[in-house]
Amino acid sequence: MNAEKKPSAFGSAPGTKPVAPSKPHPFTPQLARKAAAAPPTLPKDADVTAFATRLPPEMQRMVKLACVERGIRIQDAVYEALWNWLNRA
Secondary structure: OOOOOOOOOOOOOOOOOOOOOOOOOOOOHHHHHHHHHOOOOOOOOOOOOOOOOOOOHHHHHHHHHHHHHHOOOHHHHHHHHHHHHHOOO
8 A cells, every 4th residue: 555645734745755954943842841941041240139058168169160160150050050949840
């Protein structure tokens, strides 16, 4: 049985292989979830409130080292970590 190939709703011609888009559509569920879960960017000149906490010295060294390795500010790392913690489902 040789079934006739019908054109897809996205316009590919019959008998041709569908071509993957160069980048995914911005409204795909995976990208939408990723965008919703990502913390908003914190500009360097953002109006922020002081927030103090106490960490064991070894943990503070680990955080500083991780930030240096990633090339980010400690403030940005704490912001992202707290955002992720607050939005954990």
